[in-house]
Amino acid sequence: MDLEEQYDKIFRYCYFKIYDKQMAQDITQETFLRFYSRGLKLDSGGNLPYLYTIARNLCVDEFRKKPAACLDDIGEEAACDTSGEWIDRLALRSAMSRLPPEERELLFLRYVNEISVAPICRITGISRFAVYRRLSKAVKHLKDELRKEGFSE
Amino acid sequence: MELVIDRVSKQYKNRIAVDRISIKLRKGVYGLLGENGAGKTTLMRMICGILKPDSGTISFDGMDVGEEDYRAVLGYLPQDFGYYPEFTGQDFLLYMAALKGLSKPQAKQKAEKLLQLVSLQDAAAKKIKTYSGGMKQRLGIAQALLGQPDLLVLDEPTAGLDPKERVRFRNLIRDLGKECIVLLSTHIVSDIEHIADTVLIMKDGQLVYQDQWTDGRGSLEDFYLQHIGEDNKQKHTFS
Amino acid sequence: MNRHLQQALQKAYKIPIPDQQEKARFMRTLPRSRISTWQFILTQIAYFRKWTLVLSMLFLLPALLGARHIDPDTLWIISSLIPFLGLLAVAESTRSAVVGMQEFEMSTRFSLKSVILAKMSVLGILDILILCCLIPLCHVSSNISLLQTGLYLLAPYLLTVNISLCLTRRLHSGEAIYSCMFTAVLVSTGSWLLHLTADFIYQLSYLHWWILLSVFLTGRMMQEIYRTVRQTEEYV
Numbered sequence: 001m002d003l004e005e006q007y008d009k010i011f012r013y014c015y016f017k018i019y020d021k022q023m024a025q026d027i028t029q030e031t032f033l034r035f036y037s038r039g040l041k042l043d044s045g046g047n048l049p050y051l052y053t054i055a056r057n058l059c060v061d062e063f064r065k066k067p068a069a070c071l072d073d074i075g076e077e078a079a080c081d082t083s084g085e086w087i088d089r090l091a092l093r094s095a096m097s098r099l100p101p102e103e104r105e106l107l108f109l110r111y112v113n114e115i116s117v118a119p120i121c122r123i124t125g126i127s128r129f130a131v132y133r134r135l136s137k138a139v140k141h142l143k144d145e146l147r148k149e150g151f152s153e
Numbered sequence: 154m155e156l157v158i159d160r161v162s163k164q165y166k167n168r169i170a171v172d173r174i175s176i177k178l179r180k181g182v183y184g185l186l187g188e189n190g191a192g193k194t195t196l197m198r199m200i201c202g203i204l205k206p207d208s209g210t211i212s213f214d215g216m217d218v219g220e221e222d223y224r225a226v227l228g229y230l231p232q233d234f235g236y237y238p239e240f241t242g243q244d245f246l247l248y249m250a251a252l253k254g255l256s257k258p259q260a261k262q263k264a265e266k267l268l269q270l271v272s273l274q275d276a277a278a279k280k281i282k283t284y285s286g287g288m289k290q291r292l293g294i295a296q297a298l299l300g301q302p303d304l305l306v307l308d309e310p311t312a313g314l315d316p317k318e319r320v321r322f323r324n325l326i327r328d329l330g331k332e333c334i335v336l337l338s339t340h341i342v343s344d345i346e347h348i349a350d351t352v353l354i355m356k357d358g359q360l361v362y363q364d365q366w367t368d369g370r371g372s373l374e375d376f377y378l379q380h381i382g383e384d385n386k387q388k389h390t391f392s
Numbered sequence: 393m394n395r396h397l398q399q400a401l402q403k404a405y406k407i408p409i410p411d412q413q414e415k416a417r418f419m420r421t422l423p424r425s426r427i428s429t430w431q432f433i434l435t436q437i438a439y440f441r442k443w444t445l446v447l448s449m450l451f452l453l454p455a456l457l458g459a460r461h462i463d464p465d466t467l468w469i470i471s472s473l474i475p476f477l478g479l480l481a482v483a484e485s486t487r488s489a490v491v492g493m494q495e496f497e498m499s500t501r502f503s504l505k506s507v508i509l510a511k512m513s514v515l516g517i518l519d520i521l522i523l524c525c526l527i528p529l530c531h532v533s534s535n536i537s538l539l540q541t542g543l544y545l546l547a548p549y550l551l552t553v554n555i556s557l558c559l560t561r562r563l564h565s566g567e568a569i570y571s572c573m574f575t576a577v578l579v580s581t582g583s584w585l586l587h588l589t590a591d592f593i594y595q596l597s598y599l600h601w602w603i604l605l606s607v608f609l610t611g612r613m614m615q616e617i618y619r620t621v622r623q624t625e626e627y628v
Contacts, residue, residue, distance in 0.1 A: 002262050003422065007415060012407055021410045029418050036423055043256050085403070092404040111398045112405045139393045201499040221501055225424070229499040235492020251435040252500040252507070254427050296496060301420060332416065 049122035095145035103138035161209030172358035182330035184349030185338040228302030286313035467530040475552035481515040482556040550609035557616035
């Protein structure tokens, strides 16, 4: 298990919940510290769900403290993106934001952070069957939203 | 992060190789200069826990050099080395990773990353006996970096590297010096001139000079020659 | 979900870490996972040369062939071949010094000392097991006592191991291997010749000499092992 890669993924996960880069980095580090303080190891990936659970709980705590800061700050991105891709990215994120939070979370964990289904079951606490079902529903939902914006697959 | 060397001495038969050396090293790049026989390699091997000092102590953040935990934060590139002939570059790194106590999955990742860092990823699957001298040296440097050492000891690391490789190596060392203690010994003064924060000069087993070196101070070569005595000038070739 | 959409999603959510240096600094503070001593020993076994293990196992062939194929001569054949078992063990244990890998192995967490001890222990145990299989087998087919059988197999083995360890300690290169091979051949031929020409030595009246010899060689072997391991601590 590549620790550096996991750091990046957890950071990404946290940022897109609280939209504060510095805070996201702090939470990421706190997540790892708490994970290790329990005596756990990340060697084989069996303990990955714990990492995400810790991160998610910390984000929820943070969100409760500052609920206002949930604006997707695309200004910075647009400024440094020369290819104009940021419009597509914004559209995609915007479509995702119109999904219910649980569906968005599932899509993020499965397809953005590329976590396999078994750990997702443990992170979200729902059964394998339910995960598959909700995932396919979420994907369909996302495609519908994208079609509404005029994007084809 | 501090390496404390306290009154360390080593004697061989009738010759004193290292004579009561005391230094404290912190994060940064330290260049160790000295002629052959000045005791550089002996001192470095004592720092690596390979030789036992006759007197004095060496410790890193409170850990004595003999402890396993000390060796766990150490990366060493020796001056002369061999290898098991059947090893490929990658085999070698994986084997060394095992010796350093890394688990197999960790070892694989680290090996890949380091091979890229020293630009050996294309030759990784080839046997080491097909490597050029410079490639072997780069592999040795990669091995020293396994296990993310806090203390990096490099004995003549730039020997056999061509000028382009040497420049890349200097940049690498400069970056590493921001994170850990790097001690490198070399005959090539220009290497030290450009990357060392502190210069240490050894002569006859003693530390005759230890101070920071900044770019504006003129030629390190001249300074070095001054320190070890003009009459020794003929013995040296500098590149 | 198709690949195109997934890639687009990943791109959409790609965000750079604000402070890479901070990340690097933090990553260094995390505990590094360590393998246990047992896992280390297993790793070393995995790195044994294949033919060391294969050839050592060949010594078990008589056992596999079964007692029916064993005749009285088997004891003497095995007795003259056993030096090579010792050679394999020593050659594999001290390989690092011979190829120059010891330079790297000396400064690692599991240092050269551990490497050599681990290898010697594993191969030593393997050889003891092999001998434990061979001794009763040879005893059954020959008409001499178990003790004698054991001694006649043990002595050449111990002699070879003793001399080989001493040689690898003093000669640190490819020369060491050739000298050890030569030693094994010498002990082997000597053993066979002794059986052919001076058979009386193997009679009961000389038993106490064999006991003394084996005890002496075992003591010396312990000493040689100790010296070899000590040397790993001071490789100049």
